[in-house]
Amino acid sequence: MTDHFQEIALLLAAAACIGALAIRLHQPLILAYIMVGILAGPVALGWITAHDPLDLLAQVGVAVLLFTVGLKLDLNLVRRLGAVALATGLGQLFFTILFGYLLGLALGMDHLKAIYIAVALTFSSTIIIVKLLSDKKELDSLHGRIAVGFLIVQDIAVLIAMMTMSTLNMAGADGIAATLGMITLKLAVAGLLLTIVMRYVLPRLLDLVARSQELMLLFAIAWGVALASMGEMFGFSKEVGAFLAGFSLATSPYREAMSGRLNPVRDFLLLFFFLDLGARLEFEAFEGQIVAALVLSAFVLIGNPLIVMAIMGYMGYRKRTGFMAGLTVAQISEFSIVFVAMGMSLGHVGGDTLGLVTLIGLVTISVCTYLVLNSQTLYEKLKFSLSVFERRLPFRERMTIPKSEPTPAVVVFGLGRYGGRLMQRLCDQDINTLGVDFDPEAVRHARHRGLNARFGDAEDAELPASLPLAEVRWAVSTLHDSSVNRVLITALREHGYTGPVAVTAYSEADIDMLKKVGAELIFYPYFDAAEYAADKLQHILRENEVPA
Secondary structure (H helix, E strand, O other): OOOHHHHHHHHHHHHHHHHHHHHHOOOOHHHHHHHHHHHHOOOOOOOOOOHHHHHHHHHHHHHHHHHHHHHOOOHHHHHHHHHHHHHHHHHHHHHHHHHHHHHHHHOOOOHHHHHHHHHHHHOOOHHHHHHHHHHOOOOOOHHHHHHHHHHHHHHHHHHHHHHHHHOOOOOHHHHHHHHHHHHHHHHHHHHHHHHHHHHHHHHHHHHHHOOOHHHHHHHHHHHHHHHHHHHHHOOOOHHHHHHHHHHHOOOOOOHHHHHHHHHHHHHHHHHHHHHHHHHOOOHHHHOOOHHHHHHHHHHHHHHHHHHHHHHHHHOOOOHHHHHHHHHHHOOOOHHHHHHHHHHHHOOOOOHHHHHHHHHHHHHHHHHHHHHHHOHHHHHHHHOOOOHHHOOOOOHHHOOOOOOOOOOOOEEEEOOOHHHHHHHHHHHHOOOOEEEEEOOHHHHHHHHHOOOOEEEOOOOOOOHHHHOOOOOOOEEEEOOOOHHHHHHHHHHHHHOOOOOOEEEEOOOOHHHHHHHHOOOOEEEOHHHHHHHHHHHHHHHHHHHHOOOO
């Protein structure tokens, strides 16, 4: 097949068909796309010849993805979560390398091969995890933001490792010291330039391009891809550059508009990343690697999350936050394969090492996808045995209501547009209300407006135990996900709340289910708004009627 246009068209059709089948079978789309890449690649049907166009589209997709991640962060959040992201990222790197190295030696590897394998096991795929968290709408959750933070730390670490290893054949220890010094200098220069651009250039430029929605979308993609390219020129990576591009716009008032328009573009382009990933797998290199791959995959799937949970528990986070964040490192990254491939080109390791790491990647990415997508169900089954990873007082998430404040009459879960407005109206009517949201920024914004708000995840079945429910007259959930509302209602009842519960429903299919689990009152935001608008218009029309 030589016509690249026909080839891409065929791949898109195959991805749509296999994706539809995956949805029908309740399987993750990521695995469906990788499977299409495997089937269309050289190991099966051999359809793919347009490797360069496919790789180019994949790189643009990765740049857009990391750009949207950076777009959701701001300086205040970095100040609050930077320490835990750095500590968790570096701690996980250290312990995974240590235990991975010892495990490699136990499997009969020589020292250099064991080092390469150990380092490869530390890196998790930012791209895959961000896509999964985005699909679950958990990027803005506490564990989601912490996970993205230490995944970015990992990305920077792998770049430093690759640069350092490349100097081993050049100038020995002096070459390594010079490389690390140059990396530090480049980071400082990049940070200074980015600060100047954020302060003096971008605000005026954004005000100009925001006059056209199409131009704003084009500018966002161009800015993300341009800084991704510059990041590579500086000796880092496209991923780091794209992340910094989004981060530079995170304080902009236009970031939500950009993010909303970029999401469908991001999802489409990422399809090519997963197709390309599947097409590049070489199964002939797996011969004789099965046992070692299964042992090391088990270490990644179990050991890495345990390391993260132990670090976060020690730092004062609850076991659920540590567990959810820990699952994000239960796979290895595409960077792991690139790192070992570089070692092979330097003559440090052989092709069998690359085949082993590739097989570990295939196993861990597949299993980790299911773990992340079903994290809440898995946590409910394991939560009692995870108590060892939680301090007696998890102080970083303990946000109690001051004794001087009266007990709230209403608790509102979800402080988005609808929930935040509802809470504001209740408070304006002198109804003491407590707002709860899993987005730290939403909580901060509510407090800035003088509202009583605190952090809490409605999916956490233990959340009601920390709430002052004794005198609460109404519990109101404005969350979109009906399954989360179901978990919340059940948890409220299990913790002794006997008052009425009101929830929002965004589809008729959710109504019966919500009533069955105990919702006394159901709001229909779209329906209610339409009814109100119709009544308002009818009233105006009647007032303006001229008598005959």
